[in-house]
Amino acid sequence: MPNPLSFDPIDEAGRQWRKHWGAASAPPMMAVTSMMRAQQIILARLNAALEPHRLSFPRYEALMLLYFSREGELPLGKMGARLQVHPTSVTSLIDGLEGLGYVVRSAHPTDRRTTLATITEPGRETAAKATEDLNAIRFGTEPLSRTDVTVITDVLHELRRAAGDFVEPE
Structure with missing residues (x-):
């Protein structure tokens, strides 16, 4: 800084x-x-x-998306939608994670047009260790209190909802 x-x-x-x-x-x-x-x-x-x-925050987000998925794999298009980034950005993120051995790319078994990204065991281990490190620094939010962080989250939630970023479940 x-x-x-x-x-x-x-x-x-x-x-x-x-x-x-x-x-x-x-x-x-x-x-x-x-x-x-x-x-x-x-x-x-x-x-x-x-x-x-060897991660940036965008790579971490992509890795965690795979980590939390049911099967540890997702189509690249679905990853882009969930991360809210352009398809080119997803390709770049997966290229980087693949180069580190944290992700493998494969053809979808039933849809030739779809490529899957799958988290590897080293990717799972790295995701867990990286998350421990981020939790230790409270995701960079110090000196804000838990209440401060909750208020900020709630206020920005309303801004994002009103902008059409997502639809509230009923």
Whole structure:
């Protein structure tokens, strides 16, 4: 991480925003900017914890998706939908995991157009160890309390739901 600034740049942006665009528009801009910066901080923490396992957070997410699947395998298309990423990104993630020996790729037994990714035993072991490491750092959320994390999750859940990110079960 670079050296800390002697001022909060988001507060300064808020001051400037209020001056040029009015008081009402500053809080949303500040909230979004804060979320984006927090995402950068947390992602850096996660990637640092995953580095000994030769994983990035996106590779970890893909590996865990396979780890939690019933059979330890999923079609690449289904992985893309669940990870909410472009098919090219899934291919790249699986290429990387395959190169590490954590995943193998195979043809679907009944659908020639579908490729499956299957977690290997080294992949399962790595997923478990990496998860222990991430749990040990509370997924990079310190110094936030459990209540803070729950409130953030609930607030962002509402934003995602309203954006059509998912449909609530009835």
